[in-house]
Amino acid sequence: AQSVTQLGSHVSVSEGALVLLRCNYSSSVPPYLFWYVQYPNQGLQLLLKYTTGATLVKGINGFEAEFKKSETSFHLTKPSAHMSDAAEYFCAVSEKDKIIFGKGTRLHILP
């Protein structure tokens, strides 16, 4: 069965510092993987997705994620955090016709 684990329900980084949000998944078949972002009082917005091909995926707002099959991970990174990145981030795995979301990581940006 699919599952998604996001390490850390809250992560704080200083403005300008590296952002690293961790996501591990389990799937019985090659998965499709997603990162979504949710700003306050809004729905979720797709940041990036991995389906097949290149394992390093670039998304919007300078975010990227690397699919590592051997580690069953899909961590999200951004080289330099900006105040506007403060939001909740969700990792998701899709298998055939179901999508499972992680519990989310709230990213705090410190001035």
Next chain:
Amino acid sequence: KAGVTQTPRYLIKTRGQQVTLSCSPISGHRSVSWYQQTPGQGLQFLFEYFSETQRNKGNFPGRFSGRQFSNSRSEMNVSTLELGDSALYLCASNLNPLGNNEQFFGPGTRLTVL
């Protein structure tokens, strides 16, 4: 293109009542999924409709039901409300059934049960 719209945005009900939430997908999208979002459980999948048929259902009691109309608009109904039903209910639309495609989310309906 207009995004996914959900009405109402906020709702306050009391225990035992029932509630109906509405979702209008992006024009041309035929798949609509519903999620319940709570601080403790995160996003939990309720059900997915495609071309007026329920394709998938999550692990929620029968008090939670939904339907989809011929214009792809969807409604979700919760009967006999409980305090634990307080949550943000998100609707997402998709061009095709769930899979490797991006879902487009609405802003949600925040339901408070007193």
